[in-house]
Amino acid sequence: MGLIAFGAGGVPDPEIANEPQTSIYTDWESVYRDNIVGIYQLAFRRVGNAADAEDLAEDVLIRTLKTLRFPAPVHNVRAYLVKTAKTVLADHWRNHYAAQNVALELEQLPPEGLAGPSSSVASDRAERVLALLPDQFRRVLELRFLKGYSVREVAHELGVTESNARVLQFRALRKAAELEGEVLG
Amino acid sequence: MTSSAVDRVAKFVDDLLQGRRPRRFKASQEEAEAMAAAAGLVAARAGADLPDKAALDRIHRRLSDRLDESPRIDSRFTRRVWLRTLGTAAAAAAVGVVLDEVLTHQSSPGPAVTEEAVLTPDGGQWRPVAAVTQIPEGHAMPVSTGSLDAIVVNDGGQISAVSGTCTHMGCKLQPDDADKRLTCPCHQTAFAWSGKVLYYRLKSAPASLPRIESRVRDGQVELFIV
DSSP: OOOOOOOTTOOOOOOOSSOOSOSEEOSHHHHHHHHHHHHHHHHHHHHOSHHHHHHHHHHHHHHHHHHOOSSEEHHHHHHHHHHHHHHHHHHHHHHHHOOSOOOOOOOOOOTTGGGOOOTHHHHHHHHHHHHHSOHHHHHHHIIIIISOOOHHHHHHHHTSOHHHHHHHHHHHHHHHHHHHHHHHO | OOHHHHHHHHHHHHHHHTTOOOOOOOOOHHHHHHHHHHHHHHHTSTTTTSOOHHHHHHHHHHHHHHHTTOTTSOOTTSHHHHHHHHHHHHHHHTHHHHHHHHHHHTTSOSSTTSTTOEEOOTTOEEEEEEEGGGSOTTEEEEEEOSSOEEEEEEETTEEEEEESBOTTTOOBOEEEGGGTEEEOTTTOOEEETTSOEEEOOSSSOOOOOOEEOEEEETTEEEEEEO
């Protein structure tokens, strides 16, 4: 049986620490079962909302599965899923927000499949970024994103106007984006 | 940085924090970067980036529907095969009922675009599409059968079904249970659960959604379809 060929350029060969039971996928159900949660998480981290993450995860799976021929080696499939996710997410940002160069460095899929980790990747990264931010920026983002304060409540807490709070939020996010590049780099 | 950029990003962040899908808009590079950072922070909240079971079920169902059409994929476990098997059995068991239905519907309005149209396909059969328990009261569920998209509705315990395709340009309708309507993602047209047009922003009113005959047998919702 022919294995998958992913076209020119080849596929990175990630080291999988803990592969699912079998190293060959023989049907789409097992690709789905092992990877859907990881793909959803990758998507969620780049869009921040469940509705888009669901659509994008489905899109990544469908595009990958339509190209695959079974049986297919697990590590190839997973690498291809990540590669497809990158394309799908870049398209999403371009089509929804006309954004060309949003940083989309995607980590490899967690190897554990459905029993996968919670949001530890996202929270580790956020923690590192927050720790590097100047005090006031960190405060705004912590109140808003971790404690769920509204802009009005943030303004009250910091003793600034609401429009100032919005500006602070914008600048803090810009700075966080910059730092995220460094943290990842 | 302009005040509109600040406001657009603030609105985007609000949407994310409220769990809403944000609107599309044309963002500058710096807005987009801020927005991507916001998405990362939202994901950092405990458990936020994990899908719930309903989302996984929906994805699985849609994958089954779409992949089954591809001959490359092993389709032994996909839903359409399941439908075919059960559908045939149900039809064989209820052949009298099926004939009755066919005769009854011969006088129905022909084209499916007229008011109160009922879809009556040639060679239609009763085919199970969902368990009744999957569609609680006040809930509408899209189903896809390979030949058509439908939406099965449970309105106060009464099960009915309409076409799940917008009569304007064929986009897939999305249920909005809170308002008991089906909305079109393409041009914001909204239909009632009965198929009647509730809202449109088009030059002329689109047709009502064709109804699809439905019934409940042995805990299964069945539609009269091909």
